[in-house]
Amino acid sequence: MDPRQLAVLRELGDRGSVTAVAAALFVTPSAVSQQLAALQRSTPVPLTERRGRTLVLTDAGRALAAAAADVATALARAERAVDEHLTDPRGTVRVAAFHSAAATLFPRLLQAGGDAVLELADQDVEQARFPALTADHDIVIAHRPDHSPPWPASTSVTPLLHEPLDVALPVGHPLAARADLSVADVADQPWIAVQSGYPLLGSLEAIAAAAGRPARIRHRINDFTVAAAVVAAGGGIALMPRYTAPVRPDVVLRPLRDLHVARRVDALVRPERALRSSVISTLGVVRDIARRLTDAADTAVTA
Amino acid sequence: MDPRQLAVLRELGDRGSVTAVAAALFVTPSAVSQQLAALQRSTPVPLTERRGRTLVLTDAGRALAAAAADVATALARAERAVDEHLTDPRGTVRVAAFHSAAATLFPRLLQAGGDAVLELADQDVEQARFPALTADHDIVIAHRPDHSPPWPASTSVTPLLHEPLDVALPVGHPLAARADLSVADVADQPWIAVQSGYPLLGSLEAIAAAAGRPARIRHRINDFTVAAAVVAAGGGIALMPRYTAPVRPDVVLRPLRDLHVARRVDALVRPERALRSSVISTLGVVRDIARRLTDAADTAVTA
DNA sequence: AACGTCCTTTTAGTATCACTTCATGGACCC
DNA sequence: GGGTCCATGAAGTGATACTAAAAGGACGTT
Incomplete structure (x- = not known):
């Protein structure tokens, strides 16, 4: 026929x-x-x-x-x-995010609503594997240290956060009394780092390079919640993102004065997926959430 | 696409x-x-x-x-x-019939039911135009005198009735006293014929030919009900089909003894329409009705 | 690291098919 | 009985979907 x-x-x-x-x-x-x-x-x-x-x-x-x-x-x-x-504004949007971003963003994303049907997933992978996640997720919230190689050109990148990395110390630590720290202060401290290949490792290496000697890495823990607990228990100090780190009463964050270490949190989307209006609107919601997050934190610091 | x-x-x-x-x-x-x-x-x-x-x-x-x-x-x-x-057994079947057949068959056809949806129509046309009616009707119930040219080969023909034509007389008429009549008896009577081109005219011409002289045609009336009323009123005698003529107490039918005049009542169907099961089943119902009609009339005569 | 296998894609060539043009045959109208 | 309109057939042309053969990647294995 x-x-x-x-x-x-x-x-x-x-x-x-x-x-x-x-x-x-x-x-x-x-x-x-x-x-x-x-x-x-x-x-x-x-x-x-x-x-x-x-x-x-x-x-x-x-x-x-x-x-x-x-x-x-x-x-x-x-x-x-x-x-x-x-x-279709009611289309399904699959969002993946690494652990700490997921913990911070997902609840707010669900509350913000929007017409799209959300499928959320946490994905903590090595830095190089974030772009590949866009095969299975419409929006991939990824992170990488400043000065690391940029995301491949094949993905569309929306910056969400430019987040300084501070040093997490237990409240009783001698350095915790200071308002900010120098590379020399922390270079010889026992460190809690992340697994090899994961984004924050590069920042720690930058500190070691500035100090002129390798960092003393005691533990390798990817999850910030676990890492913070180990910091509190005196297991060492660690780099933690300023806006999305878990808040604990027995851990304080202190900025590094003489070295700029920070990470970028970006939303990665395949260009063709960025044509879907449900993806676009969800991406907008995520960006707004991130912006409010930065504003709130900066206001708190200023105040 | x-x-x-x-x-x-x-x-x-x-x-x-x-x-x-x-x-x-x-x-x-x-x-x-x-x-x-x-x-x-x-x-x-x-x-x-x-x-x-x-x-x-x-x-x-x-x-x-x-x-x-x-x-x-x-x-x-x-x-x-x-x-x-x-x-589809519930398909629409369009049935057309000439007046007298319609009066006799249509009520019985509706009662017999069947799954098909019926669209009935009466169509009294000249003999030559019956086949053309199959363009607009699935089943066309047509009639033609014996010995007239058969229906064109392009239509599928189902014989329904082979119906003798009797002479209709008013009850007081001298010839009404006889059981049957000869051509000589009726040749010089005033006749009520049908319009030119209509089927029964051929049978009257056959009587005239057998008698050797033209019939005296007084009136031309196609509808048997009207013709029977005129016969009863003494307007003349007429040829009437034995099974489907209107029954009146003041009109009697007498057969012709020495000349076989009869008409065939047939169902005309286009071959491609005869493939539809709803048409086939309706045709079967019509044929059964016609058969019962013949049987009933013959039984009545024999009894 | 190199090889072989599997999967996909490209190129070239072929056959099919839908189209146009032109010509033929009925049907209707004066 | 021409003239017109409509539908159909035959011949030729162009587009296109196919096969066959070769090339390019990805994966697994040795």
């Missing part, structure tokens, strides 16, 4: 003559006649009959023409299917 | 690789790849993406594939549309 032949048949039902159909479809009457003949070849009963000098549909022809209308509408819907997928 | 391309896309969603799709559709992977490329050309967003060494659908591709399923079902329905039209 060829949709074009069906369309010709339907048109014949509406217009009542081969010539009129030909005019409507911008072809010659001969073409229409041949299409009808081809359609007839695949049908055991006559679909058309001559009425005077014009050609009209038989009952069977009308039955088939009615089915042809359904075919045409289904095709039209297919034509629009991609566009509707792009513009 | 080409349904074949859509089918390939859908198949890719189900099977997950170009090679599998090619195997399912009995073509080479190259053909599949080219069809997908062609479909992609008409779409602004990627429909497929490489996952490892196979090709999978993107979200947009899945959206389009879902629409493609609807297209496929619509096409399948179109494929079956004609067949369903043929086999």
Whole structure:
């Protein structure tokens, strides 16, 4: 069953003559006649009959023409299917974020609502593997240290946070009494670092480089909540992001005075996914949440 | 939007690789790849993406594939549309009959029921125009005198009645006292005939030919009910069909002894219409009604 | 690290098919 | 009985979907 032949048949039902159909479809009457003949070849009963000098549909022809209308509408819907997928504000948006960002952003994202249906996932992976996550998630919230190689050009990047990394100390620690710290202060401290390949490691290496000697890495803990607990227990000091670190009464953050260490938190989206309006709006919500997060923290510091 | 391309896309969603799709559709992977490329050309967003060494659908591709399923079902329905039209027992059947047959058959046909939806119409036309009525009616109940040219071969003919034509006389008429009549008895009577071209005229001409002299035609009345009333009023005698003539207490029918005049009542159906099961079953009902009509009349005569 | 396998894509060539043009055959109207 | 309109057939042309063959990547193995 060829949709074009069906369309010709339907048109014949509406217009009542081969010539009129030909005019409507911008072809010659001969073409229409041949299409009808081809359609007839695949049908055991006559679909058309001559009425005077014009050609009209038989009952069977009308039955088939009615089915042809359904075919045409289904095709039209297919034509629009991609566009509707792009513009549907209630579409499903899959968001992935590394642990600490997930802990901070996901609750606020769910509260902010929006029309999109959200599928959230936490994904803590090595820095190089963040872009690959965009295969399975519409929005990937990733992080990397300042001065590390930028995300590949194949992904669309939306900056969310530019977050200083402070030194986390237990409240009783001698350095905790100071307002800020220098590289020399922390260079020889026992450190709690992250697993090899994970983003914050680069920042710690920058500190070691500035100090001129390797850092004394005691533990390797990726999860900030766990790391903070180990800091509180006196297991060492650690780098922690200023805005998204877990808040504990027995751990304080102190900025580094003489070395700029910070990380960037970005939303990675494949360019084609960024065409979906539900993705765009969700991305906007995430960006707003991040902005408020920065503002609130800066206000608190200033106050 | 080409349904074949859509089918390939859908198949890719189900099977997950170009090679599998090619195997399912009995073509080479190259053909599949080219069809997908062609479909992609008409779409602004990627429909497929490489996952490892196979090709999978993107979200947009899945959206389009879902629409493609609807297209496929619509096409399948179109494929079956004609067949369903043929086999639907509840289809509409349009029946036309000349006046006297309509008066006799239509009430019985409606009572007999059947699943078909009936559209009844009375059509009294000249003999030659009965076949043309099959253009507008599925079943045309027509009549013609014996020995008249048969119906054209393009129509399928179902004999319903072979009905003798008797002479209708008013009860007080001298000839009404006899059990049967001869041509000589009636040749010189004043006749009530039908309009020129209508079937029963041929039978009256046969009587005139047998008598060797033209009939004395006083009136020309097509409707038997009207003709019977005129006979009763003494306006003349008339030929009337034995089974379907209107019954009046003041009119009697007497057979002709020495000349066989009769008419055939047939159901005319176009061969392609005779494929519809609703038409077939209705035709069967009509034939049964006609058979019972003949049996009942013959029994009454014998008794 | 190199190789082989599997999958996809590209290129070139071929066959099919829908179209146009031109010509023919009915049907209707004066 | 021409003249007109309509539908259809034959021949030729262009687009296109296919196959075959080769090339390019990704993965697993040795």
